Amino acid sequence: MRHFTSVYDLPDLNEALKTAFEVKKNPFAYQHLGKNRTMILIFFNSSLRTRLSTQKAAMNLGMNTMVLNVNQDGWQLESELGVVMDGDKPEHLREAIPVIGSYCDIIGVRAFAQFKSKEDDYQEKIINQFVEYSGVPVVSMEAATRHPLQSFADHFTIEEFKTKEKPKVVLTWAPHPKALPQAVPNSFVEWIRQADYELVVTHPEGYELAPEFMGDIKVEYDQKKAFSGADFIYAKNWASYSSYGQVLSRDRNWTVDEEKMALTNQAKFMHCLPVRRNMVVSDGVIDSPDSIVIQEAANREVSAQAVLKMILEELK
Numbered sequence: 001m002r003h004f005t006s007v008y009d010l011p012d013l014n015e016a017l018k019t020a021f022e023v024k025k026n027p028f029a030y031q032h033l034g035k036n037r038t039m040i041l042i043f044f045n046s047s048l049r050t051r052l053s054t055q056k057a058a059m060n061l062g063m064n065t066m067v068l069n070v071n072q073d074g075w076q077l078e079s080e081l082g083v084v085m086d087g088d089k090p091e092h093l094r095e096a097i098p099v100i101g102s103y104c105d106i107i108g109v110r111a112f113a114q115f116k117s118k119e120d121d122y123q124e125k126i127i128n129q130f131v132e133y134s135g136v137p138v139v140s141m142e143a144a145t146r147h148p149l150q151s152f153a154d155h156f157t158i159e160e161f162k163t164k165e166k167p168k169v170v171l172t173w174a175p176h177p178k179a180l181p182q183a184v185p186n187s188f189v190e191w192i193r194q195a196d197y198e199l200v201v202t203h204p205e206g207y208e209l210a211p212e213f214m215g216d217i218k219v220e221y222d223q224k225k226a227f228s229g230a231d232f233i234y235a236k237n238w239a240s241y242s243s244y245g246q247v248l249s250r251d252r253n254w255t256v257d258e259e260k261m262a263l264t265n266q267a268k269f270m271h272c273l274p275v276r277r278n279m280v281v282s283d284g285v286i287d288s289p290d291s292i293v294i295q296e297a298a299n300r301e302v303s304a305q306a307v308l309k310m311i312l313e314e315l316k
């Protein structure tokens, strides 16, 4: 594997899961792979988990790491081609990307949807420029439409906690005060569709995800019906795709609470974090023994290390 921007970059999903179990068991067994190799992590947006887990994963593999917070530490970068650069951005990605690539062996990039244009966001203009111009492997640390390191960790976590071969996994929309990208739910649905699980998606009308991510997965608009018999509840807020970037509802009847969790098969509660307590999920649910959000976040190190190991093995 050269780049990692979606589940489709993996040569084989089951082999990738095996690699994840292997690196979790022996995190320091592959330090020779990263010796004298450098990873640069570029953040256009804030992060806690992705920054720390990816850096730790790279260090476990013997790599050196450098972090650049573009909007705080570096020059403001222009991403549009053909513009007259007479504004507040003194450097273009066309120069910045190959320069960054010249200092490292792997680049990690976080560049969220900007919600200015659905077309621009869904064309993944920023991460695709890194893939095109950097000359080195690129790992998505959450792009405009996908968060594959998160989805990989989510899949791995379900594999660790499942008690039956084909669990019922429910992705539920939940309220939030701000407009959030669709990257996590898009990526989760796209990824979990590849697993042999029963996947149900539930959200209010107007929050339908893009068809290319949903495939043949049907929406259950009644959240309580969706929760019935579930083994895993995965909560996430996202802004509307059809009314692009808009918050159509802050209805706290969609908050995941104890009453709704009682409809499930004692489901495990998952969320990618950060999470707004008592908006997305009640204190009682997230603090319960069935909440696995910390284990899920810890597995971000595992998914990142599995991905970096696969890339390093292919590096010449």
Ligand code: CP
Residues within 6 Å of the ligand: 046, 047, 048, 049, 050, 051, 142, 150, 272, 273, 274
């Ligand atoms: N889940 C996740 O990506 O967390 P951060 O935004 O803190 O990196």
